[in-house]
Amino acid sequence: MLDFPTWQANEPGHGEALRAIVEEFESRHEGVTVNMYPVSNEDFQNQIVTQLSAGDPPDIIASGNHFYAFAGTGQLEPLNDRLEESGLLDEWEDFQQERVVDGDHLALTMHALTRLLYYNEEYLAAAGLDAPPTSPTELADAVEALAGSVGEGVSPWGATTTTHSNLFGESTAFIVGMGGQWITDGEWSVTAPETVEAVDLYRRLAQQAPPGLDGGGYRQLLGDGRIAMSQDGNWVISTLDEVSPADVRPKLKAAPPPFENTVALVGTSLSIPEGISEERKDLVWEFIQVAAEPEFQGMWAGSIDAAPGRTGSITSEQVQERPELEVVAQTIASAQPEFPDSANFRANFGEIEQHIIDAMMRLLTTDDETAAVLADLESQLSSVTEP
Amino acid sequence: MPVVTDDRRKAGTPTGRPGRSPWRPSLSTRNNLLSYMLLAPSLAMTLVFIAFPIYMIVNLSLRDGKTMIMSEVGDLPLTLGNYDSVLADPDTWHSLRISAMYTAATVTAAILVGLVTALLIRRRLPGRRWLRTLILIPWPIPGAIATVAFVWMLDGTYGVINYILRMVGIIDQNVAWFFDPQTALIGVLMPTVWSAYPLCTLMLLASLQSVPDELYEAAKVDGAGAILQFRHVTWPAVQNTAVLAMIVTGLWTFTTFDFVYAITRGGPDGATQTLAVAIYNQAFRFFDLPHASALGVVTMVLAGLVLLALFPVVRRRFF
Numbered sequence: 001m002l003d004f005p006t007w008q009a010n011e012p013g014h015g016e017a018l019r020a021i022v023e024e025f026e027s028r029h030e031g032v033t034v035n036m037y038p039v040s041n042e043d044f045q046n047q048i049v050t051q052l053s054a055g056d057p058p059d060i061i062a063s064g065n066h067f068y069a070f071a072g073t074g075q076l077e078p079l080n081d082r083l084e085e086s087g088l089l090d091e092w093e094d095f096q097q098e099r100v101v102d103g104d105h106l107a108l109t110m111h112a113l114t115r116l117l118y119y120n121e122e123y124l125a126a127a128g129l130d131a132p133p134t135s136p137t138e139l140a141d142a143v144e145a146l147a148g149s150v151g152e153g154v155s156p157w158g159a160t161t162t163t164h165s166n167l168f169g170e171s172t173a174f175i176v177g178m179g180g181q182w183i184t185d186g187e188w189s190v191t192a193p194e195t196v197e198a199v200d201l202y203r204r205l206a207q208q209a210p211p212g213l214d215g216g217g218y219r220q221l222l223g224d225g226r227i228a229m230s231q232d233g234n235w236v237i238s239t240l241d242e243v244s245p246a247d248v249r250p251k252l253k254a255a256p257p258p259f260e261n262t263v264a265l266v267g268t269s270l271s272i273p274e275g276i277s278e279e280r281k282d283l284v285w286e287f288i289q290v291a292a293e294p295e296f297q298g299m300w301a302g303s304i305d306a307a308p309g310r311t312g313s314i315t316s317e318q319v320q321e322r323p324e325l326e327v328v329a330q331t332i333a334s335a336q337p338e339f340p341d342s343a344n345f346r347a348n349f350g351e352i353e354q355h356i357i358d359a360m361m362r363l364l365t366t367d368d369e370t371a372a373v374l375a376d377l378e379s380q381l382s383s384v385t386e387p
Numbered sequence: 388m389p390v391v392t393d394d395r396r397k398a399g400t401p402t403g404r405p406g407r408s409p410w411r412p413s414l415s416t417r418n419n420l421l422s423y424m425l426l427a428p429s430l431a432m433t434l435v436f437i438a439f440p441i442y443m444i445v446n447l448s449l450r451d452g453k454t455m456i457m458s459e460v461g462d463l464p465l466t467l468g469n470y471d472s473v474l475a476d477p478d479t480w481h482s483l484r485i486s487a488m489y490t491a492a493t494v495t496a497a498i499l500v501g502l503v504t505a506l507l508i509r510r511r512l513p514g515r516r517w518l519r520t521l522i523l524i525p526w527p528i529p530g531a532i533a534t535v536a537f538v539w540m541l542d543g544t545y546g547v548i549n550y551i552l553r554m555v556g557i558i559d560q561n562v563a564w565f566f567d568p569q570t571a572l573i574g575v576l577m578p579t580v581w582s583a584y585p586l587c588t589l590m591l592l593a594s595l596q597s598v599p600d601e602l603y604e605a606a607k608v609d610g611a612g613a614i615l616q617f618r619h620v621t622w623p624a625v626q627n628t629a630v631l632a633m634i635v636t637g638l639w640t641f642t643t644f645d646f647v648y649a650i651t652r653g654g655p656d657g658a659t660q661t662l663a664v665a666i667y668n669q670a671f672r673f674f675d676l677p678h679a680s681a682l683g684v685v686t687m688v689l690a691g692l693v694l695l696a697l698f699p700v701v702r703r704r705f706f
Binding site for chain 2: 046049050053055069072073162164210211217221348350351353354359361362365
């Protein structure tokens with residue numbers, strides 16, 4: 001039996017795609033079963049890091065943003081030889097590079113995700129807006145117009161407004177979108193003018209969002225028609241299909257983010273741990289190969305509207321059935337990585353993320369100047385690591 | 388008849404009893420041996436489950452470098468640098484202040500609620516047995532479940548607490564309890580107190596039940612009203628137990644982690660970052676076990692100092 005803990009086992013879309021891969025693998029390997037079981041996302045990183053460090057890991061290692069913590073244990077098997085032999089690298093999208101550490105491919109990415117602008121077209125029309133915003137200035141103006149037109153109980157903007165790891169991703173999307181990064185040219189650029197401008201816009205919009213909500217909370221409000229606009233992951237399209245009432249769902253639309261750049265988020269990746277037998281490693285590699293087949297790669301597009309890792313896995317039928325997939329493909333094509341190009345940033349991500357989360361909460365809950373908060377943040381990040 | 392002394396037994400002098408081996412241990416030695424044998428399992432458990440983890444934490448706290456692999460700990464050089472950085476870190480003192488406020492507020496509220504509920508269920512009210520069960524229900528409820536319930540009740544958009552406060556006119560607009568640094572600690576306190584007060588109720592009720600009704604009747608005859616009866620009859624009877632309940636609840640609260648982490652993760656902007664959450668973050672978010680261990684040792688020492696300071700009070704009341 002192969003152990004396969006994942007935080008996505010019960011997630012809509014992700015869970016179904018993973019179960020299909022498991023079933024196919026089991027059907028091809030008589031007597032081998034895969035025990036896929038859910039672990040909460042909050043506990044997943046600690047649990048897997050502890051197991052990897054103790055030399056007693058599960059057989060199949062899934063990761064999202066946890067990847068760098070897992071790689072940091074030095075207990076992920078390089079896949080270079082296997083990837084080369086199978087020829088998979090030639091058929092894989094460039095975002096696979098996000099899983100390369102010191103020249104070693106430590107995981108195979110299943111798909112990439114991006115952020116989209118979601119809006120309720122009824123509220124936009126009521127605010128006198130013919131189309132969704134296409135630039136940061138238009139976005140700020142649109143949210144201001146919506147604030148003046150939406151009724152009581154409806155918020156013009158939705159964002160995470162509680163201590164949560166989403167704050168990193170949501171603020172980074174504004175920074176990268178407006179041409180910045182946390183680190184540029186080997187220096188911390190937290191107080192660079194473009195970062196301050198981007199974070200200030202992020203702050204002004206997030207202050208219009210209902211307070212105290214995490215991603216699940218404001219997505220539900222968007223689905224219920226109680227939020228007019230938000231920027232969120234493309235996987236939210238399928239969530240809206242599930243949670244939004246029939247009279248609201250047709251009004252909810254997705255558009256590319258109104259920024260110069262968009263952000264690519266490397267989604268689920270699969271790795272082989274060092275601390276298992278060679279026989280098990282071979283079985284896990286066969287599992288990864290099943291997941292890499294075009295049929296299952298196409299499922300990521302169908303189930304969570306993601307851009308599959310394997311080039312050309314989205315069929316024209318899927319695009320016809322799901323027009324948002326074209327927006328996703330168009331957005332990802334020009335996307336920038338979410339993380340800056342810095343090994344130190346990745347190695348110390350847990351601590352860096354915590355400081356960024358605290359700074360964003362300070363921006364949302366106090367009147368402190370944005371530049372002053374970011375100056376403090378830069379000083380904290382500098383004390384954590386060299387850029 | 389010669390008197391057999393311990394000195395003679397020690398010297399191997401025959402005691403006059405037939406068949407007694409000179410090498411046979413004395414009764415008191417055998418008793419001591421038996422005592423140690425009976426204590427051995429407990430001592431072994433204590434060594435394995437208390438002493439060894441404390442040794443590991445102290446050992447880790449004196450190591451220079453990050454590792455999550457226990458077998459590599461011994462290879463790291465020894466240092467006092469972790470204590471330097473912990474004591475020089477303003478976050479440590481901030482967390483200590485939050486822990487102290489959280490503990491003091493929880494203990495005060497739990498004792499007050501516990502005393503009120505104990506007085507209530509001591510009365511011969513109809514349905515007293517049901518009431519007693521109802522009041523004690525929060526005690527066995529796991530922290531995670533209580534947390535989920537309170538997060539819903541205190542939600543800033545649709546929470547029932549905001550609804551009730553608006554209905555009775557205490558607030559005009561919904562309070563986002565866990566969003567605002569001014570109210571986040573209050574939001575976290577509510578489930579903590581809810582979970583802590585039943586133990587206080589139980590302890591105080593046991594004390595109250597030992598007060599004879601005649602004392603209250605005599606106080607009434609002397610013209611004492613409810614407040615004077617509480618001051619001169621009830622409080623003297625329960626004050627020793629109240630001190631014990633405060634210490635037990637205080638120690639429990641000082642190390643409580645689940646409520647705070649599950650609700651706010653120490654936020655917003657560190658407003659609820661207790662020492663327990665800070666230790667967790669260092670160990671399992673930043674994977675810096677030596678720093679987390681040093682912080683753990685400092686926390687242990689602080690808790691020990693508070694207990695030492697309270698010891699004269701406890702000795703005066705209980706021994």
